[in-house]
Amino acid sequence: MTETTKGHCLCKAVSFEIDLPVRACVNCHCDSCRRQCSSPMTTYVGITDEKWRWTGKEPKIYKSSPGVERSFCENCGTPISFRSEGMSGVMHLYVAAMEEPEQFEPTLHVSHEEKLSWLHLDHGLPTHEGPDYTKA
Ligand SMILES: [Zn+2]
Numbered sequence: 001m002t003e004t005t006k007g008h009c010l011c012k013a014v015s016f017e018i019d020l021p022v023r024a025c026v027n028c029h030c031d032s033c034r035r036q037c038s039s040p041m042t043t044y045v046g047i048t049d050e051k052w053r054w055t056g057k058e059p060k061i062y063k064s065s066p067g068v069e070r071s072f073c074e075n076c077g078t079p080i081s082f083r084s085e086g087m088s089g090v091m092h093l094y095v096a097a098m099e100e101p102e103q104f105e106p107t108l109h110v111s112h113e114e115k116l117s118w119l120h121l122d123h124g125l126p127t128h129e130g131p132d133y134t135k136a
């Protein structure tokens with residue numbers, strides 16, 4: 001049986017389930033993630049489309065730039081996901097919305113060129129310019 005894990009928004013209306021293991025877990029420093037999450041950076045997992053599903057209400061989608069969709073709970077506003085046509089077939093779900101965020105650990109910083117200068121992270125992970133970690 002496949003091992004799964006779950007996530008949900010603050011009000012629990014939106015929920016999802018993913019199959020483990022995930023394809024990747026990265027910290028993103030891009031301006032769009034920063035604004036959507038209203039947080040200096042965010043961490044998300046990348047999962048191929050057959051390996052995740054909504055289990056509650058589906059989130060509302062906001063198209064943040066051409067080919068990029070970001071989702072959030074329309075009731076409580078929790079950011080849930082982002083997906084890009086440039087990385088087709090892969091969903092990115094925010095680790096902070098997971099029920100057990102400790103089970104994921106990022107291995108890379110993406111869009112590192114947009115990182116806020118006052119944000120200091122000393123864990124020595126590799127960095128990558130731009131959002132597409134699949135080309136890192
Ligand atoms: Zn909600």
Ligand SMILES: [Zn+2]
Nearest residue numbers: 028029030033
């Ligand atoms: Zn980003």
